[in-house]
Amino acid sequence: xxxxxxxxxxxxxxxxxxxxxxxxxxxxxxxxxxxxxxxxxxxxxxxxxxxxxxxxxxxxxxxxxxxxxxxxxxxxxxxxxxxxxxxxxxxxxxxxxxxxxxxxxxxxxxxxxxxxxxxxxxxxxxxxxxxxx
Amino acid sequence: xxxxxxxxxxxxxxxxxxxxxxxxxxxxxxxxxxxxxxxxxxxxxxxxxxxxxxxxxxxxxxxxxxxxxxxxxxxxxxxxxxxxxxxxxxxxxxxxxxxxxxxxxxxxxxxxxxxxxxxxxxxxxxxxxxxx
Numbered sequence: 344x345x346x347x348x349x350x351x352x353x354x355x356x357x358x359x360x361x362x363x364x365x366x367x368x369x370x371x372x373x374x375x376x377x378x379x380x381x382x383x384x385x386x387x388x389x390x391x392x393x394x395x396x397x398x399x400x401x402x403x404x405x406x407x408x409x410x411x412x413x414x415x416x417x418x419x420x421x422x423x424x425x426x427x428x429x430x431x432x433x434x435x436x437x438x439x440x441x442x443x444x445x446x447x448x449x450x451x452x453x454x455x456x457x458x459x460x461x462x463x464x465x466x467x468x469x470x471x472x473x474x475x476x
Numbered sequence: 477x478x479x480x481x482x483x484x485x486x487x488x489x490x491x492x493x494x495x496x497x498x499x500x501x502x503x504x505x506x507x508x509x510x511x512x513x514x515x516x517x518x519x520x521x522x523x524x525x526x527x528x529x530x531x532x533x534x535x536x537x538x539x540x541x542x543x544x545x546x547x548x549x550x551x552x553x554x555x556x557x558x559x560x561x562x563x564x565x566x567x568x569x570x571x572x573x574x575x576x577x578x579x580x581x582x583x584x585x586x587x588x589x590x591x592x593x594x595x596x597x598x599x600x601x602x603x604x605x606x607x608x
């Protein structure tokens with residue numbers, strides 16, 4: 344498994360853990376243990392589980408498993424997933440914080456998320472081909 | 477082990493689709509459970525189907541340990557499987573009728589079970605995310 348995939352997948356697992364913890368806090372509020380103010384965390388919970396967990400994990404596994412190139416770097420330019428990882432996770436933090444505060448961080452967060460995902464996908468598109476082709 | 481994750485995931489997918497179908501054809505007017513089941517069907521899809529599928533496939537395909545057992549302790553995988561599905565089942569039963577004397581503590585237990593399931597799988601799979 345390449346280093347970029349290790350980073351993406353491990354970060355995805357951290358998002359799953361934190362996102363599930365936020366979900367457990369909200370479910371506990373429905374269970375009467377915590378107050379209803381915990382539900383303000385719902386947008387952050389969604390952000391972490393959709394972008395941080397599912398999408399990031401899919402990108403990491405795809406970078407690892409998609410068909411490799413026959414010449415040059417086997418998986419293409421390593422800068423793309425590495426930079427994508429930085430942008431995506433910075434975007435998730437900003438968009439998540441923007442959703443639970445009034446700091447106006449959601450728009451820049453979303454832009455970074457899209458750029459991050461776009462970089463990794465841009466590196467994956469040429470690898471959508473037959474194995475060995 | 478993977479097969480049990482996939483079987484349970486398919487059951488969760490079917491349950492979510494049935495709930496969405498029931499809601500879609502207007503059964504929510506006759507059955508209050510259906511009308512209040514939107515969070516349940518969403519979590520059956522995301523945790524019960526997608527996440528459980530990932531748990532199962534990653535246990536099968538991620539790089540194996542050079543030492544035995546090659547996929548890590550299977551007891552941790554069983555723990556994750558049982559806790560996740562017990563937590564989801566509890567949520568399916570309790571959430572649409574919450575708050576209530578039974579549903580309220582049941583949701584608390586459901587939250588703990590699902591969080592522990594995620595922790596168990598993370599501990600199991602983390603060392604296998606490595607260079608081959």
